Amino acid sequence: AQTVTQSQPEMSVQEAETVTLSCTYDTSESDYYLFWYKQPPSRQMILVIRQEAYKQQNATENRFSVNFQKAAKSFSLKISDSQLGDAAMYFCAYRFTSGTYKYIFGTGTRLKVLA
Amino acid sequence: EAQVTQNPRYLITVTGKKLTVTCSQNMNHEYMSWYRQDPGLGLRQIYYSMNVEVTDKGDVPEGYKVSRKEKRNFPLILESPSPNQTSLYFCASSLVISGRAPQFFGPGTRLTVL
Numbered sequence: 001a002q003t004v005t006q007s008q009p010e011m012s013v014q015e016a017e018t019v020t021l022s023c024t025y026d027t028s029e030s031d032y033y034l035f036w037y038k039q040p041p042s043r044q045m046i047l048v049i050r051q052e053a054y055k056q057q058n059a060t061e062n063r064f065s066v067n068f069q070k071a072a073k074s075f076s077l078k079i080s081d082s083q084l085g086d087a088a089m090y091f092c093a094y095r096f097t098s099g100t101y102k103y104i105f106g107t108g109t110r111l112k113v114l115a
Numbered sequence: 116e117a118q119v120t121q122n123p124r125y126l127i128t129v130t131g132k133k134l135t136v137t138c139s140q141n142m143n144h145e146y147m148s149w150y151r152q153d154p155g156l157g158l159r160q161i162y163y164s165m166n167v168e169v170t171d172k173g174d175v176p177e178g179y180k181v182s183r184k185e186k187r188n189f190p191l192i193l194e195s196p197s198p199n200q201t202s203l204y205f206c207a208s209s210l211v212i213s214g215r216a217p218q219f220f221g222p223g224t225r226l227t228v229l
Binding site: 006045047093100101102103107108 | 146148150155156157158159160163164165171173174203205207209215217218220222223
């Protein structure tokens, strides 16, 4: 069965610094999708970035980028120039390929940004 | 405004009293899903629907029912709630089955079962 593991329950970063959140997953599939979601104190779930497994190029969205290592089944999120508004819970998620809408989420990493 | 709405936002109930949490989206999305969020466990998928009258189980479907009679609505039904169903519930929807389409989440429903 597919699993998603976030081994860092909590991380801290100084404002303007860079932080990397880890995510590993286990699957026997060759094609799938990976996501990072942000949940601020408002509880709203916000998509940060997504990656298709068939793409070798790492996805980037402004200050957010991923390091996707398919063979190692690793999908880490790098936040550059951290801002106070980045403080939130971050969830890594795995989505099965077309034909189903099933998602598996990790347990989350709480990110604190220090002024 | 494109959005997913859930009602109620907060609910306190007692064991065994049937309840329904409604979810509605105005984006003409085919795909809708329910999750529960518990501390230390992240989000877990309860049920999802790929279209009208098509539903399937997620990882934690026990104790829940869903229906998809209309494209815009996907209610979550707890026939006989128990305290272990106390949780934060999210509804989500997506336009297409492609993984590129993002899920839009509702604001969440905080349910307490006494």
